[in-house]
Amino acid sequence: MQNEWLYIGLFLAIGVIVPIVPLIASRLLAPRKPNPIKQSTYECGIETVGESWVQFKAQYYIYALVFLVFDVETVFLFPWAIAIGKLPLFAVLEGIIFILILIAGLTFAWRKGLLEWA
Amino acid sequence: MTFWNDPINFIANWLGGVFAGWGMASGLVYVITALIGIVVIILFAMAIAIFLVWVERKVVARFQDRLGPNRIGPFGLIQPFADIIKLIIKEDITPDGADKLIFNIAPVMSLASVILIWAIVPLASNIYGVDINVAVLYLVAVGSFGTLSVIMAGWASNNKYALIGAFRMVATMISYEIPMVVALLIPTILSGTMSVKGITEAQTNLWFVFLSPLGLLLFLISAIAELGRSPFDLNEAESEIVAGFHIEYTGMKFGLFYAGELLHAFTFGGFMAVLFFGGYGGFFGLEKMTAFGWLANPFVELVIFLLKALIGYWVIMWIKYSMPRIRIDFMLAFNWKFLTPLAFVLLMITALMDKLLAPTQFYASGMFLSNVLLAWIVIELLRSFSKRERLAKEKPAEPVIQAAQH
Numbered sequence: 001m002q003n004e005w006l007y008i009g010l011f012l013a014i015g016v017i018v019p020i021v022p023l024i025a026s027r028l029l030a031p032r033k034p035n036p037i038k039q040s041t042y043e044c045g046i047e048t049v050g051e052s053w054v055q056f057k058a059q060y061y062i063y064a065l066v067f068l069v070f071d072v073e074t075v076f077l078f079p080w081a082i083a084i085g086k087l088p089l090f091a092v093l094e095g096i097i098f099i100l101i102l103i104a105g106l107t108f109a110w111r112k113g114l115l116e117w118a
Numbered sequence: 119m120t121f122w123n124d125p126i127n128f129i130a131n132w133l134g135g136v137f138a139g140w141g142m143a144s145g146l147v148y149v150i151t152a153l154i155g156i157v158v159i160i161l162f163a164m165a166i167a168i169f170l171v172w173v174e175r176k177v178v179a180r181f182q183d184r185l186g187p188n189r190i191g192p193f194g195l196i197q198p199f200a201d202i203i204k205l206i207i208k209e210d211i212t213p214d215g216a217d218k219l220i221f222n223i224a225p226v227m228s229l230a231s232v233i234l235i236w237a238i239v240p241l242a243s244n245i246y247g248v249d250i251n252v253a254v255l256y257l258v259a260v261g262s263f264g265t266l267s268v269i270m271a272g273w274a275s276n277n278k279y280a281l282i283g284a285f286r287m288v289a290t291m292i293s294y295e296i297p298m299v300v301a302l303l304i305p306t307i308l309s310g311t312m313s314v315k316g317i318t319e320a321q322t323n324l325w326f327v328f329l330s331p332l333g334l335l336l337f338l339i340s341a342i343a344e345l346g347r348s349p350f351d352l353n354e355a356e357s358e359i360v361a362g363f364h365i366e367y368t369g370m371k372f373g374l375f376y377a378g379e380l381l382h383a384f385t386f387g388g389f390m391a392v393l394f395f396g397g398y399g400g401f402f403g404l405e406k407m408t409a410f411g412w413l414a415n416p417f418v419e420l421v422i423f424l425l426k427a428l429i430g431y432w433v434i435m436w437i438k439y440s441m442p443r444i445r446i447d448f449m450l451a452f453n454w455k456f457l458t459p460l461a462f463v464l465l466m467i468t469a470l471m472d473k474l475l476a477p478t479q480f481y482a483s484g485m486f487l488s489n490v491l492l493a494w495i496v497i498e499l500l501r502s503f504s505k506r507e508r509l510a511k512e513k514p515a516e517p518v519i520q521a522a523q524h
Contacts, residue, residue: 007152007248008237008256014156015233018164019226019374026206026370039214041277042365053276060289063450067292070458074299077465078255081306084472092473096466103462106454115454117447 170380171198208369215276224271225374231263242419272363283362287353293453294343300461301337318397327394329485349441387430398423
């Protein structure tokens with residue numbers, strides 16, 4: 001069990017090193033002649049106006065809130081899904097009631113108009 | 119145990135014996151043999167990625183009625199190596215306003231997130247990195263690293279188009295991860311385990327695609343969305359935001375994003391095979407007969423797995439080159455108002471049917487029929503809804519025509 005996660009850890013280390021190798025090769029082989037025009041921001045060839053690091057539209061935020069509820073609660077479904085063969089019918093129905101509550105939440109958000117792109 | 123029956127363990131045991139003979143501690147021997155195995159798996163994955171560059175260019179050419187690369191080597195097979203050399207000797211430009219550290223980490227993380235998935239890919243019954251008991255969750259967790267790299271690239275570029283691309287990717291990811299997780303729950307319910315090897319072995323007699331065709335559809339759609347491929351390629355919509363999140367990347371850093379995307383698509387093709395098409399197995403018990411005993415060989419299984427993954431990859435490519443890009447509000451509405459409710463209804467039906475029908479002989483047919491019935495109900499609902507929408511749009515036009523006649 002520990003060996004499995006040690007293996008994943010080693011995999012992570014090598015998996016990070018492998019993409020770095022071509023970058024180092026590129027650093028050694030590629031020409032480097034920077035100038036201000038080359039290093040300016042590319043936005044269709046027009047000169048850049050204003051900051052890029054700005055606050056962004058809130059629609060994404062509302063979707064993220066709905067997502068958060070679902071994502072946290074679907075994780076609870078995995079243990080239930082594995083054990084379904086061993087559970088009594090009543091426990092399976094309880095899981096289904098849990099999903100129905102989730103769907104009720106989605107319906108609420110839908111009726112409230114949170115899922116509309118405004 | 120010979121090399122042909124169990125190559126990985128054979129080499130690992132042999133190497134372990136050699137290292138132990140040098141007087142190493144057993145923990146160190148494990149780490150070194152594991153490292154050698156990891157390097158082999160990753161190099162294998164990278165070789166596939168190089169091959170995929172050729173496949174992608176050749177197939178898109180055939181879709182567009184062109185020949186594709188055909189000058190360098192037979193059928194242009196050496197072309198990807200020429201591409202790599204070109205990318206390495208290109209000048210690497212970092213824009214002035216960029217956040218240099220994060221800008222440089224993002225492409226590495228993009229490829230590393232895909233390589234990490236290969237730790238659990240079951241290439242054959244005894245050729246795989248590691249068989250963890252939460253493999254399905256691991257797939258979702260590592261997949262979101264890739265999304266994080268897109269966000270990092272978009273934010274650190276200090277470019278408005280890149281930022282828009284990154285935010286679209288966030289919207290896609292947070293939406294389509296829910297049908298994705300539910301689609302992963304369905305093989306988990308059917309097989310009763312989260313280990314990919316267990317899921318593969320549970321399909322020895324019957325592939326899960328016959329038990330849950332709708333689950334496969336959900337997985338395919340949400341995998342394409344998570345890959346950011348057309349029709350969900352809003353994060354790099356080249357006709358409006360140039361190249362999206364990787365607009366400022368040049369040379370090998372762009373190459374890493376590109377290789378990561380291709381390998382990710384192939385890996386999802388492979389997981390489609392593992393979760394719904396029986397993974398490396400696929401003879402339905404034929405290999406148990408003496409005449410076909412040679413089919414139960416890990417190398418045969420490896421070829422079968424790679425073929426299935428290539429077919430899955432081809433389907434993803436086929437969809438990419440046939441579909442137009444959809445608008446972001448349609449994309450989100452499609453997920454939240456169609457895929458997510460469908461996914462949860464399918465999950466409830468699968469759980470209930472699995473519990474009620476598992477001991478009976480109607481298990482497979484009942485599962486399949488319930489899927490077909492659900493699909494039919496959904497199509498009917500969509501049809502009546504679109505009809506209502508159409509009528510609602512046509513109605514206000516009538517009084518205007520009457521007024522004109524008077």
